[in-house]
Amino acid sequence: MENENYFFAVDLGATSGRTIIGKIDNGKIDLEEVTRFPNNLIEQGGHYYWDIHALYFEMIRGLKEVATRHINITSIGIDTWGVDFVCIGEDGAILRNPRAYRDPITFEAMDDYLKNVLPKREVYDVTGIQFMNFNSIFQLYAMQRENNSALKHAEKILFIPDALSWMLTGEMVCEYTIASTSQLLDPRTKELDEKLLxxxxxxxxxxxxxxxPGTVIGTLTEEVQRLTGLGAIPVVAVAGHDTGSAVAAVPAKDEQFAYLSSGTWSLMGIETKDAIINDLSYERNFTNEGGIEGTTRFLKNICGMWLYERCRLEWPEEVRRLSHPELQGSAMQVEAFRSIINPDDAVFAAPSSMIGAIQQYCRNTHQPVPETPAEICRCIFDSLALRYRQVFTWLQEFTDVRLNTLHIIGGGSLNKYLNQFTANATGATVLAGPQECTAIGNIMLQAKASALVKDIWQMRNIIANSTAMVKYEPQDKAIWDKAYEKFLGITAQA
Structure with missing residues (x-):
């Protein structure tokens, strides 16, 4: 490794983080995990916080590890979840651990802002961003209302990946893809909107x-060089929003594709040259988030495997001990489309019992109530696939490009049953993989900053050559068409 050059990726999620090294060799990308660590949500004084210094410590630990192993690092890139931010004081100090998007301060803030400050449609027409109570604009509004001391004395406000890059370099930037999650950015001007601010x-x-994305922010400070044993390595602004990095890693061969980033949340969308902001996108609550090379990620959030994960926590220990393939395999033995739900119904957002919420939804819509884990799992998978069809159909209405292929990336790309259901429901060829899309996108954008690749299509060609994608072709069209009619009828009455 001493004679090879690697890129160092920091990939942070809302529950855990990793540092990863990757290299590009002979037209392929190779990854190796260096460290893995928890990202703990801290509850104190009725609020939820992220421990920004613990995340900094873990970055330093990962960098020290590669230095100890004499690994040559070309650059460093950081991606994280969206919307959250850090307040920096006039003296260059972090004023307080950043609030987490799950903080209850935002529960009423969005409705209050839209009622008393600016109307909903006006905000959407500027930003094209879907409305979620934890978007940065509503967090900041709530902090203003409570006279938050950190915000009151902030000289700078940095989104999480930008704050971590600042801790490494001393340079303060606002990376485009992470800024787009704030609902403060105008995708036409590609700048924060003065009126909303x-x-x-x-x-x-x-x-x-x-x-x-792809901009060199700066190099490691002398302090960080001393702490890690590394030199003045550049830090690159990758697609700081993890979904932005993930979509950059879609191994598409042309523009005729949609993507589904599948995990706890499912994000289905297309890549467009310009934002799509109109009556229909507003009505259907689609969002326009920043992509790489000036593109827009036009997408919709769908409640993904959250349903399954929450039910799994409630099932008896003997069920929880089953592997995912075992439990999901048992679901394939029960009747299809017996019970159908709308995964995005508000009742599934944060119920005290997910099993109870699913069962009550079925009672309310006069369907058989799923009782066993297999029946509940089948209900979830059938319903997700049918919801994917609905959103996929909507996406096709927003573009003149024929969407022949649906790329499924992320952890959900390993779910062979749901992948096949998705192909059946949408009528599109499904290509599943890569699983490690966020880290791959992070590293490929660093490679672009180093001029190892020239554009997104060369990046995607390398990723396709490095990924063993699994193909799923549509089956049983008539059966799934009938099930979709049932889905539309049930969700209309719920």
Whole structure:
């Protein structure tokens, strides 16, 4: 490894994080996990926080590990979840651990803002972002209302990946893809909107300079060099939003595709040159998030494996001990489409019992109530596939490009039953993989910054050559067409 050059990726999720090294060799990308660690949500004083210094410590630990192993690092890139941010004081100190998006302060803030500050349609027409109570604009509004001392004394506000990059380099930036999750950015101008900022008492100067994915932010500070044993390695602004990095890793061969980033949440969308902001996108609550090379990720959030994961926690220990293939295999033995739900119904957002919520939904819609784990699992998988069809159909209405292929990436790409159901439901060829899409996208954008690749299509060609994708062709069209009619009828009455 001493004679090879690697890229160092920091990939942070809402429950855990990893540091990963990757290299490009002979037209392929290879990855190796260096460290893995928890990202703990801290509850204190009625609020939820992230431990930003613990995340910094873990970055340093990973960098020290590669230095100890004499691995040559070309650059460093950081991706994280969206919307959350850190307040930096006039003296360059972090004023408080950042609030987490699950903090209850935002529960009423969105409705209050849209009622008393700016109307919903006006905000959407500027940003094209779907409405979620934890979007940065509503977090900041809620903090203003409570006279939050950290925000009150903030010289700069940095989104999480930008804050971590600042801790490594001393440079303050506002990376485009992560900024787009805030509901403060205008995708037409590709800048934070002054009117929206003013509506929450802020000015553009409170944020770093806007940079696009693939921009070199700076190099490791002398302090970080001393702590890690490394030299002045560049830190690159990758697609700081993890979904942005993940979509950059879709191994598509042309523009005739949609993507499904499948995990706890499912994000289905297309890549467009311009934002799509109109009456229909507003009505269907689609979002326009920043992509790489000036593209827009036009997508919709779908409640993914959250349903299954929550039910699994409630099932008896003997069921929880079953492997995922064993439990999911048992679901394939029960009657199909016996019970159908809308996965995105509000009752499934945070119920005290997910099993109870699914059963009550079925009672309310006069369907057989699923009782066994196999029946509940089958209900979830059938319903997700049918919801995917609905959103896929909508996406086709928004573009003139024929969507022949659906790329499924992320952890859900390993779910062979749901992947086949998705192909059956949508009528599209499904290509599943890669699983490690976020880290791959992070590293490929670093490679682009180093001029090892020239554009997104060369990136995707390398990823396709490195990934053993599994193909699923549509089956049983008539059966799934009939099931879709049932889905539309049930969800209309719920």
């Amino acid at each position: 003013s509506s929450i008492g802020l000015q553009r100067s409170k944020f770093g300079r806007m940079v696009q």
